[in-house]
Amino acid sequence: MSATINENYLLLQNSYLFAEIARRVDEFQGENPDKDIIRMGIGDVTKPLSPSVIKAFKDAVDEMADPDKFRGYGPEQGYSFLAEAIIKNDFEPLNISLDIDEVFISDGAKCDTGNIQEIFDLDNIVAVTDPVYPVYVDTNVMAGRTGHALDNGKYDGLVYLPCTEENGFIPSLPETPVDLIYLCFPNNPTGTTLTTSQLAEFVKYAKENHSIILFDAAYEKFITEDDVPHSIYEIEGAKEVAIEFRSFSKTAGFTGTRCAYTIVPKELKVHDSEGKLQSLNNLWNRRQTTKFNGVSYPIQKAAEATYSSSGKAEINENIEYYLENAKAIRDSLVKIGLNVYGGINSPYIWIKTPNDMKSWDFFDLLLNKANIVGTPGAGFGPSGEGYLRLTAFNTLENTKEAMDRISKLSF
Numbered sequence: 001m002s003a004t005i006n007e008n009y010l011l012l013q014n015s016y017l018f019a020e021i022a023r024r025v026d027e028f029q030g031e032n033p034d035k036d037i038i039r040m041g042i043g044d045v046t047k048p049l050s051p052s053v054i055k056a057f058k059d060a061v062d063e064m065a066d067p068d069k070f071r072g073y074g075p076e077q078g079y080s081f082l083a084e085a086i087i088k089n090d091f092e093p094l095n096i097s098l099d100i101d102e103v104f105i106s107d108g109a110k111c112d113t114g115n116i117q118e119i120f121d122l123d124n125i126v127a128v129t130d131p132v133y134p135v136y137v138d139t140n141v142m143a144g145r146t147g148h149a150l151d152n153g154k155y156d157g158l159v160y161l162p163c164t165e166e167n168g169f170i171p172s173l174p175e176t177p178v179d180l181i182y183l184c185f186p187n188n189p190t191g192t193t194l195t196t197s198q199l200a201e202f203v204k205y206a207k208e209n210h211s212i213i214l215f216d217a218a219y220e221k222f223i224t225e226d227d228v229p230h231s232i233y234e235i236e237g238a239k240e241v242a243i244e245f246r247s248f249s250k251t252a253g254f255t256g257t258r259c260a261y262t263i264v265p266k267e268l269k270v271h272d273s274e275g276k277l278q279s280l281n282n283l284w285n286r287r288q289t290t291k292f293n294g295v296s297y298p299i300q301k302a303a304e305a306t307y308s309s310s311g312k313a314e315i316n317e318n319i320e321y322y323l324e325n326a327k328a329i330r331d332s333l334v335k336i337g338l339n340v341y342g343g344i345n346s347p348y349i350w351i352k353t354p355n356d357m358k359s360w361d362f363f364d365l366l367l368n369k370a371n372i373v374g375t376p377g378a379g380f381g382p383s384g385e386g387y388l389r390l391t392a393f394n395t396l397e398n399t400k401e402a403m404d405r406i407s408k409l410s411f
């Protein structure tokens with residue numbers, strides 16, 4: 001006997017995207033040490049935690065030093081003070097009522113969107129939009145829900161819903177039956193959104209086909225337009241078919257601090273093999289209480305502070321700053337005749353490459369001629385070929401400088 005591995009891991013395609021970007025940037029910088037490179041590739045925030053958040057964070061750390069206030073293990077699902085603040089601020093204004101035990105606080109939407117597939121059988125057919133946040137795909141590959149990667153970059157057994165210029169980045173409903181559908185709106189990487197009625201089509205599909213929607217709303221706070229749903233539960237009946245993921249990462253600069261939450265409504269029920277209805281809320285609760293020991297108290301206090309009146313104002317100011325960068329990017333690129341998408345309800349701007357260039361060729365051109373780093377769209381899936389993503393998470397000065405440089409290029 002000897003140990004064996006989970007061979008599904010061997011099916012994973014090399015995640016070379018950010019490594020390859022770093023390699024090309026390092027090589028360029030090595031050959032051109034005097035060039036000032038502006039990085040607009042990685043989707044990480046740059047603004048620090050806001051003063052109200054920091055104060056709550058520090059106060060909570062002080063409590064941990066006080067024998068009368070110290071806290072050990074907290075509830076795996078999160079403290080009720082934060083779950084209550086979430087319901088009151090993120091859902092009640094949308095007329096969505098939730099019970100406290102439908103909110104599961106965690107250390108990231110990456111973990112939650114990656115782990116959620118564990119509560120579903122391996123036989124479920126999974127649909128993802130293409131291009132896509134890679135976590136949804138890779139975690140299903142690891143679990144064994146797919147076959148091999150094909151030459152076209154898709155995994156055998158996964159259903160891809162292309163989002164391209166041709167369909168206005170609105171995925172069609174699956175043509176063959178699927179059980180789980182990952183949707184992310186506002187979208188990473190395209191920065192585009194669905195209207196309420198477009199999202200309602202997916203809810204209707206899920207009801208009719210007994211499928212479950214895994215709705216990632218990590219960029220919800222960037223929504224500026226009216227007809228864009230902030231939560232999938234704004235759609236009638238969605239509580240029976242959808243799990244929603246949210247995060248403080250992009251909302252409040254928690255990428256390095258780690259706090260997020262997932263809503264699993266009690267209405268969500270799926271038949272087991274004996275035909276009995278099983279609650280997904282119970283299964284996720286069981287999963288979390290077994291494998292997760294909660295987010296630290298100071299971090300949950302810091303997250304709670306994002307809902308104070310000063311916290312809200314500070315966070316809005318940061319989001320507005322990023323959105324102003326996004327607007328500067330959009331306006332400059334439109335002016336030079338490029339087709340650009342996103343950046344209105346999102347920190348991401350999705351550029352159609354000029355003259356049908358390949359994503360990596362456009363990446364090289366921007367790096368070599370303008371010293372700007374973007375992310376080649378092909379790295380997010382086959383339908384991302386021919387696109388490049390820029391992010392609005394830089395300073396306004398750098399963003400403007402980058403746009404000046406691009407405007408001087410001729411394509």
Ligand code: PLP
Pocket residue numbers: 043107108109110111113133184188216218246247248249254255259260
């Ligand atoms: N979901 C999407 C669509 C993302 O783009 C990201 C981060 O880039 C995450 C989730 C990860 O969020 P978190 O920092 O909460 O793990």
